[in-house]
Amino acid sequence: MTAYLLKRLAISLATLVLASIVVFAVLEILPGDPARLMLGMNASADQVELLRNQMGLNQPLLLRYLHWAGGLLSLDFGRSYTYSVPVIDLVRERLAVSLPLALIALALSTIIAIPVGLFSASRRGRAGDTISMGAAQLGVAVPNFWFALMLIYVFAVWLRLVPAGGFPGWSAGISPALKSLLLPAVALALPQAAILARVTRSALIEVLNEDYIRTARAKGLPYRTVLWRHALRNAMIPVLTILGLQFAFLLAGTIIIENVFYLPGLGRLVFQAITQRDLIVVESVVMLLVAAVIAVNLVVDLSYAVVDPRLRSRQ
Amino acid sequence: MKLWKTLLAAAVLAVATATSAFAARTDLVIGIPLEPPHLDPTAGAAAAIREVTYANVFEGLTRIGPNGEVLPDLAESWTISDDGKIYTFKLHTGVKFHDGADFSADDVKFSLDRARAENSVNAQKQLFAAIDEVDVVDPATVKVTLTHPQGSFLYNMGWGDAVIVSPKSADTNKEKPVGTGPFKFESWAKGSSITLLKSDHYWGAPVFLEKVEFRIVPDAAAAVPALLSGDIQAFPFFDPDSVSQVKDDPRFKVVVGATEGETILSINNKQPPFDKLQVRQAISYALDRKAIIDGASAGLGLPIGSHMSPANKYYVDLTGHYPHDVAKAKQLLKEAGLENGFKATLKLPPTTYARLGGEIIASELRDVGINLEIIPVEWAQWLDQVFTKKDYDLTIVSHTEPNDIDIYARKDYYFNYDNPTFKKVIADLELTSDEAKRKELYAQAQKILADDAVVGFLYELPKVGVWDAKLQGLWESAPIPANDLTKVKWSE
Numbered sequence: 001m002t003a004y005l006l007k008r009l010a011i012s013l014a015t016l017v018l019a020s021i022v023v024f025a026v027l028e029i030l031p032g033d034p035a036r037l038m039l040g041m042n043a044s045a046d047q048v049e050l051l052r053n054q055m056g057l058n059q060p061l062l063l064r065y066l067h068w069a070g071g072l073l074s075l076d077f078g079r080s081y082t083y084s085v086p087v088i089d090l091v092r093e094r095l096a097v098s099l100p101l102a103l104i105a106l107a108l109s110t111i112i113a114i115p116v117g118l119f120s121a122s123r124r125g126r127a128g129d130t131i132s133m134g135a136a137q138l139g140v141a142v143p144n145f146w147f148a149l150m151l152i153y154v155f156a157v158w159l160r161l162v163p164a165g166g167f168p169g170w171s172a173g174i175s176p177a178l179k180s181l182l183l184p185a186v187a188l189a190l191p192q193a194a195i196l197a198r199v200t201r202s203a204l205i206e207v208l209n210e211d212y213i214r215t216a217r218a219k220g221l222p223y224r225t226v227l228w229r230h231a232l233r234n235a236m237i238p239v240l241t242i243l244g245l246q247f248a249f250l251l252a253g254t255i256i257i258e259n260v261f262y263l264p265g266l267g268r269l270v271f272q273a274i275t276q277r278d279l280i281v282v283e284s285v286v287m288l289l290v291a292a293v294i295a296v297n298l299v300v301d302l303s304y305a306v307v308d309p310r311l312r313s314r315q
Numbered sequence: 316m317k318l319w320k321t322l323l324a325a326a327v328l329a330v331a332t333a334t335s336a337f338a339a340r341t342d343l344v345i346g347i348p349l350e351p352p353h354l355d356p357t358a359g360a361a362a363a364i365r366e367v368t369y370a371n372v373f374e375g376l377t378r379i380g381p382n383g384e385v386l387p388d389l390a391e392s393w394t395i396s397d398d399g400k401i402y403t404f405k406l407h408t409g410v411k412f413h414d415g416a417d418f419s420a421d422d423v424k425f426s427l428d429r430a431r432a433e434n435s436v437n438a439q440k441q442l443f444a445a446i447d448e449v450d451v452v453d454p455a456t457v458k459v460t461l462t463h464p465q466g467s468f469l470y471n472m473g474w475g476d477a478v479i480v481s482p483k484s485a486d487t488n489k490e491k492p493v494g495t496g497p498f499k500f501e502s503w504a505k506g507s508s509i510t511l512l513k514s515d516h517y518w519g520a521p522v523f524l525e526k527v528e529f530r531i532v533p534d535a536a537a538a539v540p541a542l543l544s545g546d547i548q549a550f551p552f553f554d555p556d557s558v559s560q561v562k563d564d565p566r567f568k569v570v571v572g573a574t575e576g577e578t579i580l581s582i583n584n585k586q587p588p589f590d591k592l593q594v595r596q597a598i599s600y601a602l603d604r605k606a607i608i609d610g611a612s613a614g615l616g617l618p619i620g621s622h623m624s625p626a627n628k629y630y631v632d633l634t635g636h637y638p639h640d641v642a643k644a645k646q647l648l649k650e651a652g653l654e655n656g657f658k659a660t661l662k663l664p665p666t667t668y669a670r671l672g673g674e675i676i677a678s679e680l681r682d683v684g685i686n687l688e689i690i691p692v693e694w695a696q697w698l699d700q701v702f703t704k705k706d707y708d709l710t711i712v713s714h715t716e717p718n719d720i721d722i723y724a725r726k727d728y729y730f731n732y733d734n735p736t737f738k739k740v741i742a743d744l745e746l747t748s749d750e751a752k753r754k755e756l757y758a759q760a761q762k763i764l765a766d767d768a769v770v771g772f773l774y775e776l777p778k779v780g781v782w783d784a785k786l787q788g789l790w791e792s793a794p795i796p797a798n799d800l801t802k803v804k805w806s807e
Binding site for chain 1: 350352353359360361434435436438439440441489490504505506507508530531532533534536537540541543544546665693694695696698699700702703714716719727
């Protein structure tokens with residue numbers, strides 16, 4: 001188990017170093033000058049050069065990479081070109097929105113998907129299965145920005161239960177903050193739940209065909225117990241894999257939903273930083289996300305071992 | 316008895332609601348599409364900085380009014396020497412910065428010297444180019460000496476880039492702007508909103524609003540429900556395409572005004588075959604401005620025939636110079652030896668007007684034999700490739716700086732246009748203060764650009780504002796980028 005852990009950690013570190021080189025190189029190739037963007041069309045070339053010097057953009061490439069990567073090691077993510085505040089502060093502010101949002105959406109998605117998957121698998125081929133899988137198909141197919149707009153029109157414009165968008169900040173109190181995250185979380189959760197329900201169903205169906213299920217039934221266990229205790233637990237591995245992927249996606253890939261609800265999340269920070277060529281923000285945030293994805297994968301790998309004792313001994 | 320009680324309660328409630336309705340609202344939430352990168356208008360070109368701070372947080376010696384006129388601001392009055400080179404400004408007294416520091420002539424000298432200094436990163440440094448010396452005469456008087464008379468000097472001092480800052484707070488204005496305006500900066504939740512509060516010790520006419528929040532709403536589709544739900548009460552810069560969703564709703568006012576944004580089909584004048592006058596004229600004849608305005612701007616926006624806003628007092632109507640005439644365009648191309656047409660590229664920045672207008676223009680030019688390859692680019696790419704490196708044939712962009720016809724006289728500007736006669740007119744303008752003469756020179760300048768068909772002049776970008784019908788005092792037009800809240804109030 002320890003050897004397994006060490007190996008996983010070494011791979012993770014190597015991935016991080018590689019990612020930092022790729023991220024830095026790709027953004028260097030990207031055309032566009034942050035200094036010109038800040039000064040606009042009326043500034044002279046001399047002035048742009050002056051600002052480039054002030055921003056340290058005229059230093060050699062390697063030096064800048066080492067400076068940045070060295071900073072990352074000591075958890076110093078640099079200062080944003082455009083906002084001129086430490087990147088870590090920006091990230092912390094955005095995570096205060098993105099992390100709870102991702103967690104709520106993930107929880108919602110799981111709460112909806114697992115029972116639906118169970119229900120469908122146990123009624124395989126019957127009307128209930130067809131209806132719920134049809135609904136899941138629809139959930140995957142409906143564009144989530146459209147679904148988000150429909151939610152806004154119904155719950156914010158018509159019923160006026162929640163705000164149409166924006167985020168008041170946690171300082172405004174738990175309840176208003178949660179209220180403003182509710183619709184975006186639902187909009188994010190539904191397509192994820194649809195995918196997860198389908199995965200749960202097919203994993204369960206596969207397990208339900210196994211011999212030990214028949215044995216369990218034969219020894220007189222009720223169907224419900226077999227489903228929950230024997231089948232679901234064995235079907236968890238693909239479900240956990242998908243959950244891990246979904247969490248990584250929900251953390252940063254939610255730019256469209258963030259735009260529709262004008263939430264100050266991580267996705268929008270990255271998007272804005274790319275359009276403004278705030279390279280240091282893009283680089284640092286992407287690295288943080290890479291680290292987060294690697295960490296999530298590690299946790300998922302470890303959780304396999306928790307769910308399935310056979311994996312523990314094999315290592 | 317029970318009924319009586321209920322009736323009484325209802326009556327009390329009704330009276331309470333009625334009285335509270337008499338006290339007009341004093342808060343306002345304004346939606347803005349782009350978040351400012353920071354809040355210091357003296358250190359960045361972004362219009363979003365001015366849309367929050369201009370006239371609200373920061374003030375200059377002069378200011379620009381809702382119709383583009385020059386008004387006194389921190390300078391209560393001024394005198395100009397006979398040779399037009401010395402401006403003596405009399406300043407308001409008893410003015411304080413939001414941090415409590417007193418405002419005086421020293422701050423004016425500091426601000427102007429800072430903006431024109433060697434290491435200044437002011438985005439509009441050219442505004443201060445004519446200043447030779449700034450002298451403090453006494454705490455309430457400042458004397459500015461110019462190297463040559465400059466007709467636009469008072470106007471220049473009204474730009475957001477020329478606001479007066481305090482030496483104590485100048486370096487921290489990006490994060491925490493401190494000015495002399497009627498609103499002071501309260502907080503900025505990055506990515507979300509910026510809040511201003513009424514300043515306690517404002518020197519000028521008191522403002523009506525107590526609290527203003529600028530909320531960042533980047534998506535046009537989100538703006539409509541935000542209005543409908545009442546979360547946001549005003550979008551001074553609204554997406555023209557979404558207007559149809561709110562224009563019949565009596566709760567809202569849709570106000571279409573002018574901007575200083577000349578939207579043009581820029582042409583690289585040195586790139587063959589665009590170096591030939593006939594080719595550029597052919598393009599001008601091929602353009603159907605009405606179709607472009609309908610398609611790119613929901614039918615809103617006035618056609619232009621040269622580089623001047625129809626709202627500007629120096630405007631001359633040259634829209635008839637090149638009427639839409641396909642036969643004429645083809646004939647001109649033939650004269651240029653290009654009867655078989657040619658291929659070129661059209662680089663489009665990400666703005667809606669460019670992307671939509673580009674499709675229409677490509678199809679209009681195809682009708683006369685010019686085949687355009689459309690290349691969509693990001694804004695940063697556009698500034699890099701098109702604007703700085705001049706690596707382009709055609710592009711569409713709106714030049715939003717006010718009164719900026721002089722860009723065609725600039726050395727190495729991305730049009731690659733070089734006409735000594737035009738440069739002479741602009742140089743004369745710079746030295747002329749006499750209004751009648753200025754008008755004449757501006758007319759000449761506009762005529763030369765139209766004659767040379769330097770670029771394809773399309774239309775003036777409209778300013779479409781949508782706000783609560785009970786809200787009064789917001790600017791109709793945008794002579795400069797601003798959301799001036801000094802006169803804004805709720806009716807009732």
